[in-house]
Amino acid sequence: MELAEQVVTRARKGGADVAEAIARSGSELTTKVRLGEPELVEEAVHKGLGMRIIKKQRVALTSTSDLTPRGIDRFVADALELADISQEDAFAGPADPELIAKGPLPALDLYDPSGGEVTAAQAIDIARRGEQAARDADPRITNSEGATFSRSAGAFALVLSGGFRGGFAGSYAQLVVSPIADDSGDKKRRGFYFTGRRHLADLDAPDAVGREAARRTLRKLGARKVATCEAPVVFDPDVARSMLGLLGSCIMGSSIWRKSSYLVGREGTRIASDLITVVDDPLIPRAPGSRPFDGEGLLARRNVVVEQGILKTYLCDSYSGRKLKRPPTASASRGAGGGVGPSTSNFLLQPTSTPAAEIVRSTPRGLYVTEMMGFGFNAVTGDFSRGASGFWIENGELAYPVSEVTISLNLDELLQRIDAVGDDLDLRTSTCSPTFRVSSMTIAGS
Numbered sequence: 001m002e003l004a005e006q007v008v009t010r011a012r013k014g015g016a017d018v019a020e021a022i023a024r025s026g027s028e029l030t031t032k033v034r035l036g037e038p039e040l041v042e043e044a045v046h047k048g049l050g051m052r053i054i055k056k057q058r059v060a061l062t063s064t065s066d067l068t069p070r071g072i073d074r075f076v077a078d079a080l081e082l083a084d085i086s087q088e089d090a091f092a093g094p095a096d097p098e099l100i101a102k103g104p105l106p107a108l109d110l111y112d113p114s115g116g117e118v119t120a121a122q123a124i125d126i127a128r129r130g131e132q133a134a135r136d137a138d139p140r141i142t143n144s145e146g147a148t149f150s151r152s153a154g155a156f157a158l159v160l161s162g163g164f165r166g167g168f169a170g171s172y173a174q175l176v177v178s179p180i181a182d183d184s185g186d187k188k189r190r191g192f193y194f195t196g197r198r199h200l201a202d203l204d205a206p207d208a209v210g211r212e213a214a215r216r217t218l219r220k221l222g223a224r225k226v227a228t229c230e231a232p233v234v235f236d237p238d239v240a241r242s243m244l245g246l247l248g249s250c251i252m253g254s255s256i257w258r259k260s261s262y263l264v265g266r267e268g269t270r271i272a273s274d275l276i277t278v279v280d281d282p283l284i285p286r287a288p289g290s291r292p293f294d295g296e297g298l299l300a301r302r303n304v305v306v307e308q309g310i311l312k313t314y315l316c317d318s319y320s321g322r323k324l325k326r327p328p329t330a331s332a333s334r335g336a337g338g339g340v341g342p343s344t345s346n347f348l349l350q351p352t353s354t355p356a357a358e359i360v361r362s363t364p365r366g367l368y369v370t371e372m373m374g375f376g377f378n379a380v381t382g383d384f385s386r387g388a389s390g391f392w393i394e395n396g397e398l399a400y401p402v403s404e405v406t407i408s409l410n411l412d413e414l415l416q417r418i419d420a421v422g423d424d425l426d427l428r429t430s431t432c433s434p435t436f437r438v439s440s441m442t443i444a445g446s
Contacts, residue, residue: 001023001157001159001165001167003021003023003049003067003072003157004021004022004023004049004157004158004159005021005159005165006072007019007021007049007051007072007075007076008020008021008051008159008160008161010076011051011053011076011079011080011161012161014076014077014080015055015080016053016054016055016079016080016083016161017054017055017056018052018053018054018055018093018094018161018162019051019052019053019160019161020051020052020053020094020158020159020160020161020162020334020338021049021050021051021158021159021338022049022050022051022156022157022158022159022334022336022338023048023049023156023157023159024046024047024048024049024050024154024155024156024336025045025046025047025048025154025155025156026045026046026152026153026154026155027043027044027045027046027116027152027153027154028042028043028044028150028151028152029042029043029118029120029123029150029151029152030042030043030148030149030150031120031123031124031127031148031149031150032127032146032147032148033124033127033128033131033146033147033148034131034144034145034146034147035131035143035144035146036128036131036132038124039146040148041120041123041124043120046065046154047065047067048063048064048065048067048336049063049064049065049067049072049075050062050063050334050335050336050337050338050339051063051075051076051079051338052334052338052339052340053079053080053083054083054092054093054094055080055083055084056088057088057089057090057092057093058083058084058086058087058088058089058092059083059086059089059092060079060080060081060082060083060086061079061082061337061338061339062075062078062079062082062337062338063075063336063337063338091319091322091323092319093318093319093322094160094161094162094296094318095160095162095296095297095298095318095328095332096318096327097162097163099298099327099328099330100160100162100163100164100296100297100298101164101166101292101293101297101298101299105166105168105292105293105299106283106292106300107292108168108283108284108285108286108287108290108291108292109198109199109285109286110168110169110170110171110198110286110290110291111153111155111168111169111170111171111198112153112171112173112198112199112200112201113171114199114200114201115151115153115171115172115173115198115199115200116151116153116171118149118151118173118200123149123150123151124149126149126175126206127146127147127148127149127175127206128147129206129207129210130147130149130175130177130206130207130209130210130213131144131146131147131177131179131210132210133177133206133207133208133209133210133211133214134147134177134179134210134211134213134214134217135179135210135214136210137179137210137211137214137215137218138181138214138218140181140182140218140221141179141180141181141214141217141218142180142181142182143179143180143181143182143188144178144179144180145178145179145180145190145192146178147175147176147177147178147210148174148175148176149173149174149175150173150174151171151172151173151174151200152171152172152173153169153170153171153172154169154170154171155167155168155169155170156168158293158295158297158334160296160297162297164293164297166292166293166297168291168292170198171198171199172196172197172198172288173196173197173198173199173200173203174194174195174196174203175194175195175196175203175204175206175209176192176193176194177192177193177194177209177210177213178190178191178192178213179191179192179210179213179214179217180217181217181218181220181221183220183221183222183223184222189217189220189221189223190217191213191214191215191216191217191218191219191220192213192216192217193209193212193213193216194209194428195209195428196288196428196429197286197428198286198287198288199286202286216370219391219398219401220389220401220403221401222400222401223389223400223401223402223403223404224400224401224402224403225402225403225404225405225445225446226367226392226402226405226443226445226446227445227446228442228443228444228445228446229443229445230440230441230442230443231365231366231367231440231441231443232363232365232366232367232393232419232437232438232439232440232441233366233367233368233369233407233437233438233440233441233443234359234360234363234366234367234368234369234393234420234435234436234437234438235369235433235435235436235437235438236368236369236370236390236435237356237424237425237426237432237433237434237435238370238371239369239370239371239372239388240349240433240434240435240436241429241431241432241433242372243411243414243433244278244347244349244431244432244433245347245431246377246379246384246411247278247306247411247415248344248347248431249261249379250262250263250379250382250411251263251305251311251313251314251315252314252315252320252341252342252343253314253315253316253317253320253321253323253324253329253331253342254317254319254320254341254342255379256314256320256324257320257323257324259380260379260380261379261380262379262380262381262382262411262412263311263314266311267311267312267313267314268310268311268312269310269311270309270310270311270416271306271309271310271311271412271415271416272306272309272415272416272418273309273415273416273417273418273419274308274309275308275309275352275418275419275420275421275436276306276308276309276349276415276418276421277304277306277307277308277349277350278304278305278306278347278348278349278350279302279303279304279305279347279348279350280302280303280305280315280331280344280345280346280347280348281302281303281345281346281348282294282300282301282302282330282345282346283300283301283302284346284427287346287427287430288346288427288428288429288430289344289345289346289347289430289431290345290346291345293330294317294330294331294332294333295317295332295333295334295340296317296318296328296332296334296340298328298330298332299330300330300345301329301330303315303329303330303331305347309415309416313329314326314329315329315331315342315343315344316328316329316331316342317331317332317333317340317341317342318332318340319340319341320341320342329342331343331344331345344430344431345430346427346430346431346432347430347431347432348425348427348431348432348433349421349425349432349433349434349436350421350425351421351422351423351424351425351434352421352422352423352434353423354420354421354422354423355422355423356422356423356424356434356435358422359420359422359435359436359437360393360396360397360398361396361397362396362420363393363396363437364393364394364395364396365393365394365395366392366393366437367388367390367391367392367393367402367405367407367441367443368390368391368392368393368398369388369389369390369407370389370390370391371388371389371390372386372387372388372389372407373386373387373388373389374386374387376408377411381410382410382411382412383408383410383411384408384409384410384411384414385406385407385408386406386407386408387404387405387406388405388406388407389401389402389403389404389405390402402445404445405443405444405445406443406444406445407441407442407443407444408441408442408444409438409441409442414438414441417438417439417440417441418436418437418438418439419437419438419439420436420437421434421435421436422434422435422436
């Protein structure tokens with residue numbers, strides 16, 4: 001906090017109308033084990049400063065990891081010099097001082113000291129246990145892409161010349177296990193499973209992660225193509241999350257004012273079925289995307305983005321809000337280099353009371369998607385097409401595994417065709433969705 005305050009004061013004295021600094025420090029550890037042997041141990045620590053200054057509507061962004069007195073002198077001088085040679089931007093400016101967070105900030109329990117104390121030896125042991133459980137689960141598991149355990153912890157302070165001072169610490173740990181099974185025709189089938197949480201004690205046990213990874217791998221054996229058809233498609237939570245992420249990219253204020261989203265001008269209209277309510281909620285304790293304030297010092301708040309299928313709001317920082325002539329939604333994110341833009345926090349499709357298993361049972365015939373490959377999405381038109389694998393559903397049961405198919409449908413139609421949403425929301429990542437079903441999509445196969 002003192003370092004950030006120091007550079008803000010110096011930038012203001014040097015002629016900046018607005019100075020905003022972010023000071024960060026943290027550490028990361030990643031270990032990978034393959035076939036029981038350590039394959040990677042990578043540990044790093046970082047410290048750095050980022051600053052945004054505005055001088056006569058000219059914006060400059062600078063960053064440095066040189067925190068010596070000489071390095072900081074150069075850092076401040078460079079920022080002031082860059083501002084002088086930048087072009088004016090009529091929309092540039094800090095957040096409205098009336099909106100800046102005042103008083104105590106919410107305590108969200110985002111930092112676990114024990115996570116940062118995991119040593120490389122302990123991390124290797126966790127990864128080894130996860131992989132060994134997968135290999136021991138079934139003799140058909142003959143190989144492995146390994147198991148990776150990673151943990152990160154850090155803190156930052158944000159100081160704004162408009163009067164805000166704040167900061168918080170955060171941590172996250174994750175274990176991923178990826179076993180391989182032999183299939184007919186010399187084919188290999190890979191599956192994976194992961195657990196991730198801010199607090200180490202909340203992670204699933206390594207043995208349980210390994211066994212689930214093995215189960216997901218073995219069920220892919222004997223995968224085949226299906227004939228090209230139109231049929232219902234059920235998305236499991238891991239792939240449903242990526243579909244929700246596509247929507248998240250299209251409701252950013254920056255995408256709207258740039259007209260790079262198919263949702264331009266759609267606020268207040270139906271963009272999804274009435275089963276769909278999507279919220280951006282940074283105030284969930286211990287959740288991966290939680291934060292007590294946003295990147296501009298505004299108090300974090302829950303935004304309802306889609307309510308029963310109706311688009312309620314775009315997510316805006318102050319800049320995109322000015323462009324769109326609307327107030328910000330406390331959705332600003334500030335990068336390590338000082339740059340500011342809108343982002344999601346915990347972006348969640350709200351679950352219903354329908355058991356996820358019931359969605360499959362109520363599907364007479366269709367595709368249950370567990371994995372997607374490639375990237376085929378046009379945010380301007382909403383057109384979507386990606387490779388997929390999973391299971392064919394017959395009479396409400398998973399009949400056989402499916403691979404090498406492509407699913408496609410415009411995202412606008414896809415969201416409006418969702419006719420079932422499950423109850424299995426799991427906050428392992430900051431963008432999360434329960435299982436959902438689309439009533440009809442094009443499935444391109446053989």
